[in-house]
Amino acid sequence: MKRTLDQLAYALYIIRRPFDGFWNLKYDGRGGLAAALILIALLSFSFVFQRQATGFIFNYNEIDRLNVFQQLRYVLIPFVLFCVANWALTTLMDGEGKFKEIVVATAYATAPIPLVTIPVTIVSNFITLEEGALLYLFNQLAYFWFCWLLLVGNMTVHQYSMTKTVFTMLLTFVGMGVILFIGLLFFNLIEQVVSFAVTIYKELKFRL
Amino acid sequence: MRRKTAVLGVLSALLAFAALPAMSGAAPNESYNYDFFQNADPAPPAYMPESIWEGDLKDPEDLHAGPDGKIYIADTGNDRIVVLNEDWSVYGTLSEFMNGGEPDRLSGPRGVFVTADNRLYVADTQNGRIVEFDERLEFVRAIGAPESDILRKEFTYIPSKVAVDRTGRIFVVGPGMYDGIVEFDAQGKFDSFIGVNKVNPFTRISDLFWRRIMTREQRAKMALFIPSEFLNIDLNEQGFIYTVNGLNSDSPLGIYNANGVDIMKTGRAKPVGDYADNGTNGGKSTFADIAVNGRGFYSAVETARGRIFTYDREGRLMSIYSRSGDTQGAFKHPAAIDYWNDRLIVLDKALGRVTVLGKTEYGELIEQAVGLYEEGKFKEAAEVWKKVSRLNANFEPAYAGIGKALLGEGDAKEAMKYFKLANDREQYSNAFKKYRKEVLRNVFGRVMNILLLAAAAVFVYRKFSALRRRVRGEEHEANA
Numbered sequence: 193m194k195r196t197l198d199q200l201a202y203a204l205y206i207i208r209r210p211f212d213g214f215w216n217l218k219y220d221g222r223g224g225l226a227a228a229l230i231l232i233a234l235l236s237f238s239f240v241f242q243r244q245a246t247g248f249i250f251n252y253n254e255i256d257r258l259n260v261f262q263q264l265r266y267v268l269i270p271f272v273l274f275c276v277a278n279w280a281l282t283t284l285m286d287g288e289g290k291f292k293e294i295v296v297a298t299a300y301a302t303a304p305i306p307l308v309t310i311p312v313t314i315v316s317n318f319i320t321l322e323e324g325a326l327l328y329l330f331n332q333l334a335y336f337w338f339c340w341l342l343l344v345g346n347m348t349v350h351q352y353s354m355t356k357t358v359f360t361m362l363l364t365f366v367g368m369g370v371i372l373f374i375g376l377l378f379f380n381l382i383e384q385v386v387s388f389a390v391t392i393y394k395e396l397k398f399r400l
Numbered sequence: 401m402r403r404k405t406a407v408l409g410v411l412s413a414l415l416a417f418a419a420l421p422a423m424s425g426a427a428p429n430e431s432y433n434y435d436f437f438q439n440a441d442p443a444p445p446a447y448m449p450e451s452i453w454e455g456d457l458k459d460p461e462d463l464h465a466g467p468d469g470k471i472y473i474a475d476t477g478n479d480r481i482v483v484l485n486e487d488w489s490v491y492g493t494l495s496e497f498m499n500g501g502e503p504d505r506l507s508g509p510r511g512v513f514v515t516a517d518n519r520l521y522v523a524d525t526q527n528g529r530i531v532e533f534d535e536r537l538e539f540v541r542a543i544g545a546p547e548s549d550i551l552r553k554e555f556t557y558i559p560s561k562v563a564v565d566r567t568g569r570i571f572v573v574g575p576g577m578y579d580g581i582v583e584f585d586a587q588g589k590f591d592s593f594i595g596v597n598k599v600n601p602f603t604r605i606s607d608l609f610w611r612r613i614m615t616r617e618q619r620a621k622m623a624l625f626i627p628s629e630f631l632n633i634d635l636n637e638q639g640f641i642y643t644v645n646g647l648n649s650d651s652p653l654g655i656y657n658a659n660g661v662d663i664m665k666t667g668r669a670k671p672v673g674d675y676a677d678n679g680t681n682g683g684k685s686t687f688a689d690i691a692v693n694g695r696g697f698y699s700a701v702e703t704a705r706g707r708i709f710t711y712d713r714e715g716r717l718m719s720i721y722s723r724s725g726d727t728q729g730a731f732k733h734p735a736a737i738d739y740w741n742d743r744l745i746v747l748d749k750a751l752g753r754v755t756v757l758g759k760t761e762y763g764e765l766i767e768q769a770v771g772l773y774e775e776g777k778f779k780e781a782a783e784v785w786k787k788v789s790r791l792n793a794n795f796e797p798a799y800a801g802i803g804k805a806l807l808g809e810g811d812a813k814e815a816m817k818y819f820k821l822a823n824d825r826e827q828y829s830n831a832f833k834k835y836r837k838e839v840l841r842n843v844f845g846r847v848m849n850i851l852l853l854a855a856a857a858v859f860v861y862r863k864f865s866a867l868r869r870r871v872r873g874e875e876h877e878a879n880a
Contacts, residue, residue, distance in 0.1 A: 248820055249829045254437045318836070321829035 199227035203303040210341050214348035217300060218293055225292060228299035236267045238306035238313075247317035250324055270368070274298060277367035278346065281360055287350035297345035301338060308334035431721040433794065436823035438675045441794040445721030446710050446763030447699075447744050449729030450756045453488050457752035462523075462561065462689075465740035466514040473747065473754070474512045474522070479505065481512060481522055483537065486741070494522075497531075497539040504539070506531070511561035523562040523572065530562055530570060530584075543570065546582055546590030555579065561632050565639040565658065573630035573643070580660065581630055581641065594660025595630075595641065630654075634738075636692040644687045644700065652687050653700055666715045673702055673709050674720075685709070693739040695767050696774070701746055706731035708744070708757075712770050716797055719763065722746075729755060762791045769801055778805040796822045807831050812838060 202222045206213030217223040240263050243253050275298055279291045289297070312330045319326070347357040431445035458477025465471055469486030480495035496505045511523030518535040524542075532540040545557035558574035559582075565571070568586030571594075580593030628649030634642045640663065643654040653671050655664040669675070673685025685702045692698040696713035706724030711717055723730050733750035744757040759767075765788045772781035782805030789798040803818030804827065812835035819828035 249825050249832065320833045320836070321826060 196224060196226045196230070199224040200230055203227075203231060203300050206300050206341065207304055207307070207337070210344040211348070214297060214300070214345045217297060217345075218289075218349055223296050223300060225296060228296040231299045231303055232267070232271060234306045235302045236264050238309045239263055239267055242309050242313045245313050245317075247319070249319075249321050250316050250327065271298065271302075273368045273371055274364060277371055278360070278364045281363050281367055282350050285356075285360060287352065287360070289346075289349035293349045294346075297349045298342065301341035301345045304334045304337040304341065430723065431719065433720055433792075434675060434717055435794060435796060438669070443719065443792045443794060444762040445760060446719035446766060447708070447721060447757035448760050449722070450743065450758035452728055452756070453484070453754040454752065455482065455490070455754075457482065459749055460735065460747055460752060461510040461749060462512050462736045463738055463745065463747040463754065464512045464514050464736075465738045465745065466520075467516050467518060469741060470514075471740065471745065471754070472512045472514055472520060474509045476508050476510050476525075479507055479509070481506065481509060481520070492537060494520075494533065494537050497533070497537075499539055499542065504542075511559070513562045513564055515564050516566065519564070521562050521564050521570065523559040523574075525558060525560050525574070528557050528559065530559055530572060530588075541588065543584060543588040546584070548590050550592075552579065557582075561630075563633045563635045563641070565635055567639075569658070571633055571635075571641060573633050575629060575631075578629040578646070581633065581643070581656075595643070595654065595656040595662070596660075631687070632689045632736075634690050634692055634698075636696070636698075637694060640692075642690045642692050642698055644690050647686070652685060653690060653698075655698075664715060665713065671700075671709070671711050671715050671717070673700070673707070674705070688734055689736045689738075691738045691744070695771055697767060697770075699737060699739075699744060701731070701734045701737040703734060706734055708737065708746070710763075712766075712797075713774065718766055718770075718797075722757070726751075731755070762788070765791070766797075769798070773801055773804070778808050781805065796824070798822075800824045800827060803827060803831065807834070 199222060202213070202217070206217065213222075240258075240260060243251075243263060244255055244258065246253075275291070275295050278298075279289070279294050281287075282289060282294075308330055312327055316324075316327055343354075343357055343361065346352070346361065347354060350357070350360070352360065431443050432440045433443040435441055455473075456478075457473065457475050460473050460482075461476040462474040463471060470491060471484040471486075471488075473482040473484070475482050475493075478495070480493050482493050483491040485491045494506070496503060498504070506522060506524050506527070508524075508526035509522045510525040513521045515521070519540070520533040520535075520537065522531045522533070524531045528545055530543040532543070534540050556576060558576060559572045560574040561572070563571045569591070570584040570586075570588070572582040572584070578596075580596040583591045583594050585591050628646035630643050631646055632644040636642065639658050641656040641658070641660075643656065645652055645654050651664070651670045652673060653664070654662060657663050664671070673687065683704070685707070686704055687700045688703045690698055690700040697710055697718065699708050699710040701708050701722075704724070706722055707720055708722045709717065710719045710721075724732065726732060731746060731748050731751075733748060734746050735749035736747040738745055740756075742759060746755045746757065747753075748755065765784055769781050769784035769788055772778075772784060778801070782802045785798040785801035785805075788795055789802070792798070799818045799822035803815045803822060803824070806812075806815035806818060807827070807830065812831045815831040816828055816835060819825075819831055
């Protein structure tokens with residue numbers, strides 16, 4: 193328990209010193225899978241929190257209609273897709289990272305998002321429309337920092353050069369698209385097959 | 401004697417009205433309105449069917465109310481104009497007339513317009529001209545197709561709707577005339593095209609895409625980016641032009657000033673009728689006609705579902721009512737709408753019928769409240785808005801109106817509550833700013849007092865201890 197908390201706290205160090213931090217994450221075992229999952233849970237929470245608790249002036253969501261699963265879709269699906277696509281690609285491209293390391297590094301890279309959006313969401317209840325630009329600025333900063341951390345994390349995990357990391361990142365996004373496409377295709381086909389079987393069954397039942 | 405005729409007149413008017421089948425009070429329609437999140441909530445109607453006039457009409461396309469209460473109907477299928485008195489008795493019909501000594505006749509007239517000085521303009525569609533008549537329905541002049549160097553080669557003039565402003569300028573729209581509204585000056589000379597409709601950007605992009613993959617022959621068959629035509633037109637007292645736009649336009653309704661500049665004010669969404677993603681039995685609203693009243697309210701009637709949408713000057717949706725059907729009070733194919741004696745009259749092309757819709761208490765209250773609000777009488781408006789909100793608790797503009805009055809009185813906290821109900825974030829922000837200032841001012845004084853006291857205390861303590869140290873030091877020295 194204590195160890196997981198220590199690992200969790202290490203996210204704060206990574207935010208400040210990404211190169212050093214991700215190195216230690218990989219080789220010194222400063223992070224862990226449990227801590228990574230907690231970070232993802234925190235990220236999911238921050239998404240829902242932001243949707244529900246943003247001040248009225250900036251909140252264009254229908255807050256009395258909430259579907260948590262629909263919200264989590266924007267966190268969990270991209271996260272899993274990214275990890276799988278990245279792992280699939282980097283195994284072919286001499287990446288040194290294991291799947292677990294990719295998951296951990298990616299999760300730690302998301303740390304700035306809840307760290308910024310949760311306080312910003314609280315602050316949004318106390319400011320007016322004109323001061324709103326500040327909110328967007330901070331949120332943007334959080335996302336930029338997240339992208340930077342993702343890049344550095346990936347670079348360290350796979351021991352790539354910067355250009356190669358950027359290149360694999362772009363490929364990873366393409367890979368995510370491909371997986372999504374195949375997934376939808378697969379579900380669609382299965383649906384067709386099932387409905388075909390059901391129709392035949394109904395037809396037989398009707399005739400006999 | 402004069403008095404007697406007046407009484408007789410009133411009597412005959414009453415009798416004539418009795419001849420109109422009156423309708424029972426029950427609303428035969430499902431009215432609703434959209435909230436901020438574009439959810440449809442039930443709402444009372446602003447207008448309700450009151451009576452029906454049925455005549456010997458064949459595919460009538462347009463109607464217009466004159467300044468003296470007469471009603472002019474373009475009876476397109478019978479090649480004539482039917483004029484009704486204010487009491488709905490037939491004043492006369494107009495199909496043949498003398499044009500400079502020669503007998504002449506209308507052919508498939510699809511539009512009528514009556515000016516404030518009672519001049520009748522007919523869009524004589526199949527003859528390709530506009531014909532003007534005076535108040536006794538005598539021929540004045542005919543205005544033919546526009547002649548100018550700026551016209552396209554393929555331009556065909558199909559005048560189907562006409563409107564004339566106070567200065568006598570004539571505006572004509574028609575199918576396939578997507579160059580804009582044809583504008584003639586008071587002398588009947590072609591002036592220019594105004595208010596060219598914008599094309600929906602998505603249509604343009606998809607067009608570009610298809611063009612890429614089409615063969616040259618296919619491409620040649622397709623017209624160049626076709627902007628949208630105007631389907632109908634109306635004018636208000638200031639001479640602003642209210643239009644119904646064709647299908648691929650980026651908005652189905654438009655308002656232009658006399659120079660053709662788009663001046664439509666829109667709230668959160670453009671006035672589009674039903675919101676497409678709401679799935680109210682299929683697709684976008686397709687409007688047939690638009691009418692504007694003296695209070696800046698405009699109503700547009702929609703073909704497919706027979707609904708009427710009423711907006712205020714700011715483009716806020718005020719009420720949605722009526723429906724399609726064969727029963728009395730419903731529309732099969734509404735073709736034209738106009739304001740008449742504080743009522744709405746709707747012409748049904750398929751049923752050859754004019755339906756009179758009377759204003760409900762709800763509709764009247766809304767118009768009053770908006771009027772007072774526009775005059776800046778927020779307090780009086782709020783009183784009326786309160787009545788409106790009692791009739792329709794889902795009506796957001798009412799809460800905004802009450803909030804505005806409260807804010808004016810200085811009750812920022814209460815105003816915030818109402819602006820929240822109204823889903824008006826901008827006004828809420830203003831009220832919140834004021835409220836925050838009040839709170840901070842109260843708290844700020846106290847916090848500053850405490851801070852000052854604390855600073856003073858620290859200062860005094862430091863001075864005192866320094867003094868004591870010095871005294872001790874002197875004692876020390878003295879001892880030594």
